Amino acid sequence: MSQDYLKTALPSQIMSERGSNLVVINPGSANVRIGLASQDTPFNIPHCIARHTKQVPRRNVQDQMLNSQITTAQHMEREKAYDVIASILKIPFLDEEAPSNAFPRKMGRVDGHNPHIIRKDLPFSWTNVYEVASMSSALETSSKDVTSESLDPKEDTDSKELRLNERKFREFICGEEALRISPAEPYCLNRPIRRGHLNISQHYSMQQVLEDLHTIWDWILVEKLHIPRNERNMYSAVLVLPETFDNREIKEMLSLVLQGLCFGSAVVHQEGLAAVFGNGLSTACVVNIGAQVTSLICIEDGGALPTTVKTLPFGGEDISRCLLWTQRHHQTWPQIRTDILTKPIDLLMLNQLKETYCEIKEGEHEAVAVVHSYEDRAPAGSHKTRLTALNVPPMGLFYPTLLVPDVYPPPPRTWFNDYEDMLEEPWHMEYTRPDTFYPNVGGGIPMWESYPIFASKPKREEKVGLAEAISNCILSTGRIDIQRKLFCSIQLTGGVALTNGLVSALEERVLHAIPPNEAIDTVEVLQSRMNPTFVPWKGGAILGVLDLGRDAWINREDWIQNGIHVGSNRKYKDSYYIQAQAMCYLNS
Known part of the structure; x- marks a missing residue:
């Protein structure tokens, strides 16, 4: 698009004309947000896949190679x-029982109190793991058998067992359906991204991780966005990637x-940078609290500002x-039996x-809620109960010591050496993995010279709380004005x-x-202009x-043939102008 056109066209006109062929992908550890740029909000889908397996013994979860017991310390x-938190919130300590009627209970309704949340006390249902065509044909056969008379009861029983055996398992199941598969079914759940990195381990190879990512994203493109493979050459993709990812x-x-x-x-595009533009800003300290990782960066x-990047190893889960x-x-x-590892x-x-x-609020905070139990293949059981200390x-x-990382810790770094070192700079190594799924793209090419934030790799995890991390992040800029x-x-x-009370608590503790x-x-x-979950995607x-057609874009043919040389730091030379367009779009 020409600069004159961008200056005169309405934002809605630009989004509808160019956004209809632009797929924006924002992958996270627990969820992936994908949609056309012309959409108001993306699809937000659990980033996992369950594959049918015949392995014995079988693991329910592919990356479950850990001891879930926390240490005494x-x-x-x-x-x-x-x-410490109880003292701040003015509630009884962990081993103290509150005197009866010492203060009024703050009981929530069963349907909750959070205005952002729709009523969600209905139970989940187990996923049907059989192919729909097989199930429908089995039902048709069954209905025919009801109308026909069987002279031999034993023969009727044998035929029913035969029909059950004919049911065919789905080869793979993606998204929330994958999370709702009964542990009794012959499936193994894979999560290709874990704690802000590709989930590579001695049990989960790089090839399998990439194949799972390909299958999940391809399924979303076909089933949700209705973009078949033979039409994708007419589409462009925007990857909005977290700062936690390494160059490789x-x-x-x-x-x-x-x-x-x-x-x-x-x-x-960087997730933090995209988040700033998503809210119509030009300068901010972006704090992205994901499901498994919290990342900070100043814009x-x-x-x-590459030196300000910080990563905290905890999140919503x-x-x-x-x-x-x-x-x-x-x-x-x-x-x-509530067990998030196996269920x-x-x-x-x-x-x-x-x-x-x-x-987050002071005083005792309790609520009456419905808790569900899920036993193998059985319908969900409902248990109305009083939940307590909900502000803790x-x-x-x-x-963060309250959030003990006792489930899915990151694998030892030595494991990466078995499947190519993810921490090596891509231009310092030959890319010669003998993989037919991804042919060689050539080595020795300075791909990321326009991306200093990625090249510097400030991936140090901080062992501090959110308030200290924000303070350290901003002070690391070194200039009092900024x-x-x-x-x-x-x-x-x-x-x-979206957590109620978080903003005021954060402001007080950062100060x-x-x-x-x-x-x-x-x-x-x-204050965010839209659901903060979708701001980086937007x-x-x-x-x-706005940036379509500039030097930062990589063509498929160039990438396949010999890699790509991005350009000479020209990606954001018109950042003020792009910012003005972003604000114009949001205000329209």
Whole structure:
């Protein structure tokens, strides 16, 4: 598009004309957000796949190669963190029982109190793992048998057993359906991304991870967006990737999109940068609280500041697990077998309860809720119960020892060496994996010279709470003028940002986390213009439309033949102009 056209056309006209052939993909550890740039919101789909398996013995979950028991030291640290939080919230300590009628109970309704959440006390149902065609034909045969008379009862029984044996299992199942498969069924659940990285381990090879990603994304493109493979050369893809990814992981994502999924062209945008444009801003400290990882980065005048990137190894799922631990400790959880390791459907339920009932507020916070039990293939059981201390789990963001990472820890770095070192710079190695799925794309090419944020790889995980991490992130800019601006421009993204009371709690704690020798006296979290879960995706859509046709875009043929040389740092040379267009779009 010409510059004159961009200056005169209406934003809605630009989005409808260019956005209809632009697919925006924002992958996360637990969910992937995919949609056409012309859509208001994307599809938000659990980032997992269950494959039919005949292996014996069978694992329910592919990356379940861990000890889920926490150590004594971790347990003591968790209890200590609980008591610190209880003191702040003015509620009884962990081993104290509140005196009866000492203060009024704050009981929530069964349908919850969070205005962002629709009523969700209905149980999940187990997924039908058989192919629909087989089931319908079996039903037709069964209905015919009802009308026909059988002279031999034994023969009738044998024929029914034969029909049951003829049912065919679905080869793979994606998205939420994969999480709702009974553990009794012959399926293994795979999660290709875990804690902000490709989920490579000695049990889950790089080839399998990439194949699972390809299958999930291809299924979404066909079933949700109705884009068949033979038409994808007419579409372009915008990859909005988290800052946690290493260079090699980004390169694999591009190969997946351009070669595996056959898009005509693609471009990479940083998640933090896209989030700023998604809210019509130019400068902000972006705090993305995902399901498994929290990442921070500062953006100044439409450009990322690489040295400010920080990663915290916890997110929304850890809050959900903490909710379960809290209820079990207080003995308010029903006597049911809740196990998020072997039954992912239980994690779906816990996430629902967290989203509906958890919030940050002082005083005792309890609610009457319906908890569901899921036993193998049996219908869900409902248990009306009183949940307590619902304001404690989200406070784990500030006191992370409460969120013990006792489930799915990251694999030891030595495992990566068995499947090509993900931490090597792509231009320092020959890309010669003998893989027919992704042919060689050539080595020795400085692909990422226009992406200094990726090249610097500041992937250090911080062992601090959210408030300290934000303070350290902003102060690392080293300039008082930008620091003051950033402390008043904190942007929260991710589903956890919808937690009631989080904004005020964050502002107060960040202010206290700033060292007294710093001349900062104001902290402000900016209100999001849309659901914070989708802000980075929307920013990717806006940037993709406005930036279409520039040097940063990579054509499929160029990538397949000899890799690509992106250009000379020209990607955001017109960042002020793009910013103005983004704000114009959001205000229209």
